[in-house]
Amino acid sequence: MSKIHEVVIVGAGFGGLGMAIALKKQGVDDIVILEKAADVGGVWRDNTYPGAACDVPSHLYSFSFEPNPNWSHVFARQPEIYAYLRHCADKYDLRRHLRCEVEVAAMRFDDASSIWHITLASGEALQARMVVNATGQLSRPIYPKLKGIEAFKGESFHSAHWRHDLDLTGKRVAVIGTGASAIQFVPAIAPSVAKLSVFQRSPAYMMARPDRPYSGVEKWVFKRAPKTMSLYRGGIYLKYESRALAFTRMKSLLKVAVGLPFKSLLKKQVPDLLLREKLTPDYAIGCKRILLSSDYLATMSRDNVNLITTAVSQITAAGVETSDGNVHPADVLIYGTGFAATDFLAPMKVSGRAGLDLKDVWQQGAKAYLGMSVPGFPNFFMLYGPNTNLGHNSIVYMLESQIAHIMTCRARLVQENGRCIEVNEGRYENFTSAVQVRLANSVWAGCRSWYIDDNGHNSASWPGFTLSYRWLTRNPPRDAYRVS
Numbered sequence: 247m248s249k250i251h252e253v254v255i256v257g258a259g260f261g262g263l264g265m266a267i268a269l270k271k272q273g274v275d276d277i278v279i280l281e282k283a284a285d286v287g288g289v290w291r292d293n294t295y296p297g298a299a300c301d302v303p304s305h306l307y308s309f310s311f312e313p314n315p316n317w318s319h320v321f322a323r324q325p326e327i328y329a330y331l332r333h334c335a336d337k338y339d340l341r342r343h344l345r346c347e348v349e350v351a352a353m354r355f356d357d358a359s360s361i362w363h364i365t366l367a368s369g370e371a372l373q374a375r376m377v378v379n380a381t382g383q384l385s386r387p388i389y390p391k392l393k394g395i396e397a398f399k400g401e402s403f404h405s406a407h408w409r410h411d412l413d414l415t416g417k418r419v420a421v422i423g424t425g426a427s428a429i430q431f432v433p434a435i436a437p438s439v440a441k442l443s444v445f446q447r448s449p450a451y452m453m454a455r456p457d458r459p460y461s462g463v464e465k466w467v468f469k470r471a472p473k474t475m476s477l478y479r480g481g482i483y484l485k486y487e488s489r490a491l492a493f494t495r496m497k498s499l500l501k502v503a504v505g506l507p508f509k510s511l512l513k514k515q516v517p518d519l520l521l522r523e524k525l526t527p528d529y530a531i532g533c534k535r536i537l538l539s540s541d542y543l544a545t546m547s548r549d550n551v552n553l554i555t556t557a558v559s560q561i562t563a564a565g566v567e568t569s570d571g572n573v574h575p576a577d578v579l580i581y582g583t584g585f586a587a588t589d590f591l592a593p594m595k596v597s598g599r600a601g602l603d604l605k606d607v608w609q610q611g612a613k614a615y616l617g618m619s620v621p622g623f624p625n626f627f628m629l630y631g632p633n634t635n636l637g638h639n640s641i642v643y644m645l646e647s648q649i650a651h652i653m654t655c656r657a658r659l660v661q662e663n664g665r666c667i668e669v670n671e672g673r674y675e676n677f678t679s680a681v682q683v684r685l686a687n688s689v690w691a692g693c694r695s696w697y698i699d700d701n702g703h704n705s706a707s708w709p710g711f712t713l714s715y716r717w718l719t720r721n722p723p724r725d726a727y728r729v730s
Contacts, residue, residue, distance in 0.1 A: 248371060248372065248373055249373070250361055250373045250374065250375060251276050251277070251278050251372065251373065251374045251375070252269075252274055252276040252277065252374070252375055252376065253269055253274060253276070253277050253278075253374060253375070253376045253377070253378060253656075254277075254278045254279075254280065254362070254364055254372060254374035254376075254377050254378075255277065255278070255279045255280065255377075255378045255379075255380055256280050256350050256377070256378070256379045256380060256381055256594075257279075257280075257281065257288065257379065257380035257381040257382065257385070257629075258279050258281035258283075258285075258286040258287070258288065258335070258344060258346075258380075259286070259287060259288020259289060259290070259291075259331070259380065259382060259385075260288060260309075260331065260641070260642055260645055261288075261380035261382060261629035261630050261645050261648075261649075262279055262281070262286075262288075262378075262380035262629070263279075263286060263331060263334050263335060263338075263340060264309060264629075264642075264645055264646065264649050265378050265380060265629060265649050265652065266279055266338070266340050266343060267309075267311075267334070267338045267340070268649045268650070268652075268653050269653070270338060270339070270340075272653060272657075277343045278343060278345060278372065278374070279340065279343050279344045279345065280345055280348050280350055280364075280366075281344060281345065281346045281347075281348070282347065282348065282349040282350075283346065283347065284346050284347055285332070285346060286331050286332060286335045286340070286344065287328045287331045287332065288331075288382060288385065289382070289384050289385065289406075290324055290327040290328045290331060291328055291331075292385075292406050292407075293324060293405070293406050293408075293427065294324060294408050294410065295405045295406075295408040295427060295430065295431040295434075296408075296430075296431050296434035296435055297430035297431050297433060297434035298323065298324035298427075298430055298431070299319075299321050299322060299323045299324060299430060299457075300321055300322050300327060301321065301426070301455070301537070301538045302321075302486070302639070302640045302641075303320050303321060303482050303486075304317035304319065304320060304321060304322035304326075305317060305475065305478055305479045305482060306479055306482045306483055306486065306639075306640045306642070306643070307322065307327070307640050307642055308330060308642060309334065309642065309646070310479075310643075310646060312334055312337070313468075313472065313475050313476070313479070314330055315465055315468035315469040315472075315475055316465055316468075316469070317460060317465075318459055318460060319457055319458065319459050319460065320456065320457050320458055320460070321455060321457045321538075348366050348367070348368065348370075349366060349367040350364060350365070350366060350367070350594050351365050351366060351367045351593075351594065351595070352364075352365040352594060352595040352596070352597070353365070353377060353594060353595070353596045353597070353626075354596075354597040354601075355597065355598050355599060355623065355624060355625075355626070357599055357600065360375075360624065360625070360665040360666050361373050361374070361375065362374045362375070362376070362377045362625065362626070364377070375625060376625040376626070376627075376656065377625065377626050377627070378626075378627050378628075378629060378652060379591060379626070379627070379628045379629065379631075380628075380629040380630070381591065382629070382630040383585070383590070383630055383635055383706060384585040385585065386585055386586040386589065386592065387404045387405075387406040387407065387581075387583075387584075387585055387586075388583055388584060388585060388586045389404065389581055389583060390422060390423075390558075390581065390583050392422075392558060392560060392561050393559070393560040393561070394560040394561040394562055394567075395561050397561060397562060397563050398561050398562070398563060398565075398576075398579055399563045399564070400565075400576060400577045400578055400579060401577070401578045401579070402578070402579035402580070402581070403579075403580060403581070404580075404581045404582075404583070405423075405427045405428065405431060405580060405581065405582045406427070406585070408431075412578065414435055414438060414439050414578060415438045415439070416438075416439070416440045417439055417440055417577040417578050418439070418440055418441045418443070418565075418575055418576050418577045418578070419435065419439045419441070419442050419443070419576060419577070419578045419579075419580060420442075420443045420444075420445065420565060420566050420574060420576035420578070420579050420580070421442065421443070421444045421445065421580045421582055422445045422558060422566070422579070422580070422581050422582065422583060423445070423447075423581060423582035423583040423584065424444060424445075424446045424447070424448075424449070424450065424582065425450070425535070425537075425582060425583075425584050426535060426537055426584075427582045427584070428444070428582030429450070429452070429537050429539045429542040430539065430542075431580075431582070432444060432542060432545055432551075432582075433539070433541040433542055433544075433545040436545045436548055436550065436551055439550065440550065441550050441551075441552070442548075442550060442551045442552070443552050443554055443565075443566065443574045443576065444546070444551065444552065444553050444554065445554050445558055445566060445568075446524070446553055446554065446555050447557070448527065448529075448534070449524065449525045449526060449527045450527065450534060450535065450536070450537045451504055451505070451508050451527055451531050451532075451534075451536050451537070452508055452511065452512075452536070452537045452538070452539055452542065452543065453504060453507050453508060453511070453536060453537075453538055454507070454511055454538070454539070454540040455538040455539055455540050457540070483639070483640075483643070486638055486639045486640070487638070487639055487711060487712060487713060489503070489637075489638035489639070490638050490639070490710060490711045490712070500530075500531040500532050500689065501531060504531050504532070504536055505531050508531075511543060512525060512526065512543055515543040515544040515547065516543050516544070516546060516547050517547065518547065521546060521547065521553060524553055524555050525543060525546060525553070529693040530689060530693065531689065532637065532689030532690070533689055533690060533691075533693035533695060534693060534695040535637065535695070536637070552574075554568060554574065556568040556569055556570050556572070557569040561579070564576075565579075566579070589699075590608070590612045590628070590631065590632060590705070591604065591628075596623070596626075598620075598622040598623035598624070598626070599622045599623070599624070600622075602622045602623070604620065604623065607620060607622070610701055610703060611699055611701050611703025611704075611705050612631075612632040612699070612703075612705040613632050613633065613674075613678040613681075613705065614628060614631050614632045614633075614674075614678070615669045615673060615674040615677050615678070615726070616634075616648070616651065616677065616715075616718060616719055616722070617630075617631040617632050617633050617634035617648070617708070618631055618648055618651065618652065619668075619669040619674075619727075620669065620674065621668065621669055621670070621671040621674050622668075623668070624666035624667060624668040624730075625659075625666055625667060625668075627648075627652045627655070629645055629648050629649070629652075630644070630645060630648075631648075632705045632706070633678075633681050633685075633704070633705060633706065633707060633708055633709075634648070634708050634715075635697070635706040635707050635708060636707075636708055636712065637689075637690075637707065639712045640712075643712050643716075644708070644712055644715060647712070647715055647716040647719040647720070648719060650719060650720065651719035651720070651722070654720075654722075655667050655727060658727070658729060659729055662729045664729035664730055665730065666729065666730045667727050667728070667729050668727060668728055668730070669726060669727055670725055670726055670727060670728060673723065673725065673726045681708075681709060682703075682704070684709035684710065685704045685707060685709045688707070688709050690704055690707050690709075691704075
């Protein structure tokens with residue numbers, strides 16, 4: 247009979263590594279971290295496209311217990327964040343718990359033994375007393391449902407699977423999608439390609455990214471006086487946290503905080519009036535993700551760049567055909583079409599008590615108590631689960647709140663000598679209903695975005711402050727969970 251592990255963690259990005267570190271600090275060593283790729287890092291391992299960087303300042307987009315005085319810029323680049331996560335894995339001795347290149351196919355809770363049975367894609371089986379899923383919301387790239395994708399004779403790839411072996415110099419490149427990834431790699435590749443055709447379905451509100459390199463003196467001070475780094479991080483946090491007011495309560499503030507700077511940036515970087523009109527959104531500010539870039543709009547004005555707003559009808563062997571019948575020739579096709587953000591835990595099959603399928607529970611949209619737990623699925627928690635995504639602050643802060651909550655739940659389970667800890671159904675329903683009520687009055691209501699699933703259910707966004715979320719995770723009602 248296979249060993250029963252204390253905790254199995256699925257995913258080795260920020261969430262999975264942070265969870266493992268917290269467990270080890272509390273003396274839990276029987277941990278297995280399952281990772282489908284070849285290394286830790288999550289999205290920061292996978293997204294290596296030119297220009298890849300974080301849109302949250304480096305000192306806030308890192309673990310509070312593992313500050314880094316050596317960030318090179320205010321907004322860290324992908325290689326630095328990836329290196330930081332590898333550093334964390336090494337420093338906290340996580341690699342001996344890590345199993346890479348293994349994919350979870352299914353997880354099933356056994357009522358009789360109160361044990362989770364985990365089946366890998368290879369057919370191998372593991373057992374665990376507790377499972378923490380840390381695959382996140384942005385781990386599965388999606389392609390548009392377009393006719394003829396397989397017909398294209400040139401090279402094509404998703405931005406999350408960047409082809410570094412392919413030299414784009416002098417080539418005709420077509421980009422489908424203008425989201426958070428595209429606004430970073432489009433300016434990076436535009437100077438070297440012969441022609442760049444950018445297919446935009448919907449423009450985005452954008453703000454300049456206030457980036458700069460940190461000086462040697464600043465890094466020296468951060469290293470020699472760690473408290474200054476903590477104060478600096480705190481200042482960044484408060485600045486970003488204040489923005490939640492505009493997203494959730496005082497939406498009119500966005501017109502001043504985002505709308506006016508966007509118009510100014512657009513006017514400065516895009517002199518052509520017709521092009522400026524194409525780049526101006528027709529929906530409420532904040533309804534879709536507000537993007538940060540100081541050079542994307544200017545890139546649209548380059549002679550070798552063509553912004554196309556006519557709908558794409560199909561992909562042909564030679565390029566991209568739009569609904570007006572025009573074919574835009576391309577040698578390389580890049581999909582900047584994002585991720586299956588609302589398709590939580592897929593393609594894994596998760597079965598709880600009496601074979602209850604989580605997919606069936608979520609037929610009308612994914613939801614969870616504090617974004618972490620669902621009735622009928624004991625000893626099972628999610629990091630970066632439903633309704634924990636942010637529009638204003640650092641997801642790492644949210645993850646640390648979630649990790650602390652899970653540790654509290656596990657401690658209670660141990661203290662009460664129980665076999666199962668499970669969220670109370672009434673608390674679950676009240677919490678998730680309240681979240682949707684709050685979302686209905688937020689900026690995210692009123693337009694189609696990746697926050698909204700096919701049922702019109704917002705299963706991504708947290709409609710409040712990260713500080714209030716932390717309070718909720720640290721002070722759950724005693725009856726929020728039952729131990730048996």
